[in-house]
Amino acid sequence: MTSSTGTYETTEGSGWITYASLMLGLAGMFNVIDGIVALSKSKFYVAGATYVFSDLRTWAWIVLIAGVLEVAAAVYLTNGSEVARWFGVAAASVNGIAQLLFLPSYPLWSIAAFAMDVLIVYALCVYGGARLKQL
8 A cells, every 4th residue: 555645456366366265264164064954954955855975964074174174275265375376275175175075955055155166266276376476
């Protein structure tokens, strides 16, 4: 920020990086809640859903762990390191795949979470490098 004009200098894509870090945290928290609900009260989800492998409890643990990874990636991404960027890409990618496989239990939510993960990966892959070069 320059003191005489009061304007901020921004790099291209800094909004996308802010979006990615906030959405990683938000999606991670939603996944943690989703996993806990699936572990504790399975009647919340679609009855009689058939999964690719295993059952609802297994997928609850998978979604819960993916959520914890996303929250950790969001925290580390605020530091601006290149490792955190690629960890965020990996965490969002794993969660996107997990949400597609979790689709039989809660279809609309899984599609929305997958769409969020796609935008997170886009933001980190396209605009992550420009921001990190400035730091």
